[in-house]
Amino acid sequence: MNQEFDHIVAKVREMYAKYGIKSVTMDDVSRNLGISKKTLYRYVTDKNELVDKVIDYEIEQLNKGMNCVEKDRFNAIEELLIVSKILNHKMKAINLSTIYDLRKYYPLLYERLTKARREKMISSVISNIEKGQKEGFYRTDLNPSIIARLQISRIESFIDNDIFTLDEMSSENFFKEVFIYHIRGIANQKGIEFLEHKMRDFDINELFDAEFLTQSI
Numbered sequence: 001m002n003q004e005f006d007h008i009v010a011k012v013r014e015m016y017a018k019y020g021i022k023s024v025t026m027d028d029v030s031r032n033l034g035i036s037k038k039t040l041y042r043y044v045t046d047k048n049e050l051v052d053k054v055i056d057y058e059i060e061q062l063n064k065g066m067n068c069v070e071k072d073r074f075n076a077i078e079e080l081l082i083v084s085k086i087l088n089h090k091m092k093a094i095n096l097s098t099i100y101d102l103r104k105y106y107p108l109l110y111e112r113l114t115k116a117r118r119e120k121m122i123s124s125v126i127s128n129i130e131k132g133q134k135e136g137f138y139r140t141d142l143n144p145s146i147i148a149r150l151q152i153s154r155i156e157s158f159i160d161n162d163i164f165t166l167d168e169m170s171s172e173n174f175f176k177e178v179f180i181y182h183i184r185g186i187a188n189q190k191g192i193e194f195l196e197h198k199m200r201d202f203d204i205n206e207l208f209d210a211e212f213l214t215q216s217i
Helices: 003-019 026-033 047-069 076-093 096-105 107-135 143-162 166-170 174-186 189-201 208-217
Strands: none
Touching: 003 026, 003 047, 003 096, 026 189, 047 076, 047 107, 076 166, 076 174, 076 189, 096 107, 107 143, 143 174, 166 174, 174 189, 174 208
């Protein structure tokens, strides 16, 4: 992608997140971005290809965000608290009809996104568990692969099975509670004490600045 098309795809992603995919036409994209349809069709042949490019972009952003969190700047428990904040911001920015539209009208793209997201998140959770074990925060009698898949399947079920409403999942503390529950299940006494210290004496927002959060989502 060149810089102009990167900008187009990023803006279309925002439109899909806000309004859903089905309701956003190519005319809407052209009008909202202030570009001609001729310019738009220079990059894609139709809406199907545009959706495909948005999925490519979403996967790229997911990988960038997770890689940014996994740098040595934070310990394992801090990483999970940050991820909980990122997920909270993402849920506030998305319309669930986007997910429904993708699943219903673009099943192959939905499957590709789900697979890429699942593989990256499982890999990240495994890395986090191994890191936490080395740091002395997590129990060493855990199987990282099994725990990672359990955690990701739990998160996926929130959306796929309508267990919680969008308002509930967008609430300030939803994913914080999910990850605190996860941390308490895998942490040893040292890890639990560190977690309680963070939650009591340290504002999670102080772990990173607004620019970092924006770049990670």
